[in-house]
Amino acid sequence: xxxxxxxxxxxxxxxxxxxxxxxxxxxxxxxVLLPMCQHIGAPATPIVKVGDTVKIGQxxxxxxxxxSSPIYASxxxxxxxxxxxxxxxxxxxxxxxxxxxxxxxxxxxxxxPEVNDLESLVAAVRESGLVGxxxxxxxxxxxxxxxxKGAIDTVVLNGAECEPYITSDTRTxxxxxxxxxxxxxxxxxxxxxxxxxxxxxxxxxxxxxxxMKETFSDAGDVFVAALPSLYPQGGEKVLxxxxxxxxxxxxxxxxxxxxMVINVTSLAFIAKYIDTGMPLVEKCMTFDGSAxxxxxxxxxxxxxxxxxxxxxxxxxxxxxxxxxxxGPMMGVCASSLDEPISKTTNAVTILNVKESTEPPVxxxxxxxxxxAACPLxxxxxAFARALTLxxxxxxxxxxxxxxxxxxxxxGCCSFVCPANRxxxxxxxxxxxxxREYKTHLAELARAKESK
Amino acid sequence: MNEQIIVxxxxxxxxxxxxxxxxxxxxIALSPAAIAAVILxxxxxxxxxxxxxxxxxxxxxxxxxxxxxxxTVADLSAAVTGMLLALSLPTSAELWQCAVGAVFAxxxxxxxxxxxxxxxANPAVTSRVFLLIAFMSIGGGKFGGDPFTGSYVDLVGGATxxxxxxxxxxxxxxxxxxxxxxxxxxxxxxxxCILALLIGGIYLIVKxxxxxxxxxxxxxxVFVLSWLITGSLTLAVYHVLGGALVLAAFxxxxxxxxxxxxxxxxxxxxxxxxxxxxxxxxxxxxxxxISFAILLMNILSPYIxxxxxxxxxxxxxNEK
Numbered sequence: 001x002x003x004x005x006x007x008x009x010x011x012x013x014x015x016x017x018x019x020x021x022x023x024x025x026x027x028x029x030x031x032v033l034l035p036m037c038q039h040i041g042a043p044a045t046p047i048v049k050v051g052d053t054v055k056i057g058q059x060x061x062x063x064x065x066x067x068s069s070p071i072y073a074s075x076x077x078x079x080x081x082x083x084x085x086x087x088x089x090x091x092x093x094x095x096x097x098x099x100x101x102x103x104x105x106x107x108x109x110x111x112x113p114e115v116n117d118l119e120s121l122v123a124a125v126r127e128s129g130l131v132g133x134x135x136x137x138x139x140x141x142x143x144x145x146x147x148x149k150g151a152i153d154t155v156v157l158n159g160a161e162c163e164p165y166i167t168s169d170t171r172t173x174x175x176x177x178x179x180x181x182x183x184x185x186x187x188x189x190x191x192x193x194x195x196x197x198x199x200x201x202x203x204x205x206x207x208x209x210x211x212m213k214e215t216f217s218d219a220g221d222v223f224v225a226a227l228p229s230l231y232p233q234g235g236e237k238v239l240x241x242x243x244x245x246x247x248x249x250x251x252x253x254x255x256x257x258x259x260m261v262i263n264v265t266s267l268a269f270i271a272k273y274i275d276t277g278m279p280l281v282e283k284c285m286t287f288d289g290s291a292x293x294x295x296x297x298x299x300x301x302x303x304x305x306x307x308x309x310x311x312x313x314x315x316x317x318x319x320x321x322x323x324x325x326x327g328p329m330m331g332v333c334a335s336s337l338d339e340p341i342s343k344t345t346n347a348v349t350i351l352n353v354k355e356s357t358e359p360p361v362x363x364x365x366x367x368x369x370x371x372a373a374c375p376l377x378x379x380x381x382a383f384a385r386a387l388t389l390x391x392x393x394x395x396x397x398x399x400x401x402x403x404x405x406x407x408x409x410x411g412c413c414s415f416v417c418p419a420n421r422x423x424x425x426x427x428x429x430x431x432x433x434x435r436e437y438k439t440h441l442a443e444l445a446r447a448k449e450s451k
Numbered sequence: 452m453n454e455q456i457i458v459x460x461x462x463x464x465x466x467x468x469x470x471x472x473x474x475x476x477x478x479i480a481l482s483p484a485a486i487a488a489v490i491l492x493x494x495x496x497x498x499x500x501x502x503x504x505x506x507x508x509x510x511x512x513x514x515x516x517x518x519x520x521x522x523t524v525a526d527l528s529a530a531v532t533g534m535l536l537a538l539s540l541p542t543s544a545e546l547w548q549c550a551v552g553a554v555f556a557x558x559x560x561x562x563x564x565x566x567x568x569x570x571x572a573n574p575a576v577t578s579r580v581f582l583l584i585a586f587m588s589i590g591g592g593k594f595g596g597d598p599f600t601g602s603y604v605d606l607v608g609g610a611t612x613x614x615x616x617x618x619x620x621x622x623x624x625x626x627x628x629x630x631x632x633x634x635x636x637x638x639x640x641x642x643x644c645i646l647a648l649l650i651g652g653i654y655l656i657v658k659x660x661x662x663x664x665x666x667x668x669x670x671x672x673v674f675v676l677s678w679l680i681t682g683s684l685t686l687a688v689y690h691v692l693g694g695a696l697v698l699a700a701f702x703x704x705x706x707x708x709x710x711x712x713x714x715x716x717x718x719x720x721x722x723x724x725x726x727x728x729x730x731x732x733x734x735x736x737x738x739x740x741i742s743f744a745i746l747l748m749n750i751l752s753p754y755i756x757x758x759x760x761x762x763x764x765x766x767x768x769n770e771k
Contacts (some may be wrong), residue, residue, distance in 0.1 A: 007764065012464060013464070055517070064527065084540055087729075094757060157499045164464065191733045207577065221489050237764065237765060241764075245762065247765050249766075249767060250763075250765050250766050251767075252765075264553055269552075293502045304671065319454060319455060320455070321455070321456070321457050322456065322457050322458070322459070322463055323456060324461075328464040329461060329462045329463070329464060330460075330461050330462065331461055331463065332460075332461065333457070333458040333459060333460075334456075335458050336456065336460075349463075351463060353455065353457075355463075355464075357457070358459065358476075359465065359469065359498070360469055362526065362567075363470075363523070363566060363567050363568045363569070364568045365473075365528075365567055365707050365708060366568045366707045366708045366712065367473070367707040368711075368712040368714075368717075369714050370711060371761075373711070373713065375764070376475075376763055376764040376765070377762065377763050377764050378763050379712065379713075379760060379763040381712055401769050402763075403763040403766045404490045406763050406764065406765060406766060409461070411461050411462030411464075414462050414463060414465075415462050415466050416466050416468075417466075418466075418467070418468045418469050418470045418472070418473055419469075419470050419568075420465065424461065425460050425462070428460065436600040450608040
């Protein structure tokens, strides 16, 4: 289907206050809390007991399925407790608490993995505990597995970083260009079917674009695409379209159109892991927001509590209204300062009370701003109307007719709504209804069969 | 400090624009036309505007009180409706007629359908048509010794020069092009001064309240069709400058509630308005077809919206 220009047309404020700040390592925390589910998929299974001593990089939980990921200790010390952790999304998962001994000593058995073909590369990435560092948390090895089938001809490197505030990927591209380059070399070595590597970077990061262009100036198959700074350039389907003009059809994956998307920070991590064997135990993240006294980029052990980060990074200048894992467009609210950062946390955004207070919801004025804002040409007004229908079946049918399933919850519609309607929030309710209805139908079918 | 923490789902940022700000922008955009109306038509025009706006806002306030609905007057949409209605009436309208029109627009056309965003027809336009039909016997407003007092005139009245054209009066006897542009002609108080309307319209486009494609499509359709039918560029320009076309194209065909949601739909809507306007102007018995054109297209709006909907990105066709 032909479309003019780029997808995505919502101007959200950039607020990239930390773009010039290289990440600083924070003071090690006294304890860390490592939930067993920091990725999309099945929770990992703990392999340590209370009282065990662990060191940095030691595996403490095993992946428990194909779509899952192992977890490693991020500080050295003693396992003090295995407790329940209520994730911000409402799921309860076990979590391992480690009391630091203050030494930060590294596990002795860490060594570079043996990689000699694609199979072993995927296995190594799986073992590294890497999940999509852009925020979604999909295990990277599962994505790479698709390459084995030979269907992938293009790798898109996601450096769009379209969320306000966040600059951790920007800093990776500027400070760790060598790591990114090494990552590309590794992929090239083991993925011969890939013909092109395309960096997608929003044009509000000229420094990162220049750095990548310079780094890959002699590589004929590496391209740097400067994308317009229009949210959501980093959304997978949007990014694929804007860099390759390929459309990922409904219900299909990027692999089905021959594309693999990988975040630049994930790529740099792969390079580091293949060369050193140090698994994913720390994160570079942006600490910013309207309530933050001095915005910074930080390197933080995974599992560190937000309160420790706030303390080390200069505190707050105003009382916190919302504490958000990630950026303010798609980030998830933490319920307290005690919550730990996870593998997928690329930012902690703390907004002041004023920005956190929702303005009153008024009637829809049918202005069409949400329709114009949707990067995937969906119609939030139609979803809202569908949700007011009487019967559940009618609601579900109407929602599916209007392709609610395509909504990636980027938040553009709610952002632009002058009446402050909870549109994305509605879409989540709608998706839940569809799921419930389908489960209900499946149950009915099963009951019928057993009769 | 923890008890103050707010937890909601994303997004956590909001664009600062609110409904109230949009409506305030429309009022600002209408003010040059209102000022021009007072200059051209005297203090009575100001009185008309004040009475109509006050009655519109008052009607919404009292209606909300009566049905125990939370107050919506502050969103300024009733004020916009009142202002638009006042500007589309000639000075021959009595103040009580303005008041009746305002109450009709707000209560019957808007509030009874559920208030802002729920009405299917444009309140100001519908009320104008209502006044036209209800008070047909009242003469049309004239400015500075309009030579066509003998001819059929109505409350819409704006088409007096157009009427002249229709009746075969030579172009030398109707107001000059410049007079037409500045508003030195008969008709409704707010429709005459094209200059003031353009200033307001451009303001709305710059503020992204309306899409430029809508007024352009509307005016271009009328221009091209008039040119084709009359075969004269001068007459086509008169058809653009005459009547309420510019006022309607910028302020009425761009109403949110009563036009399609998506851009393509809005453009189709505007072209349809232009088409019906020309048909009524040339072949109908009314001199001026704008109000009827918009009203008819309002009714078609949901269908246009459905037909012009963009296909979701990557969406596969629904099985029927």
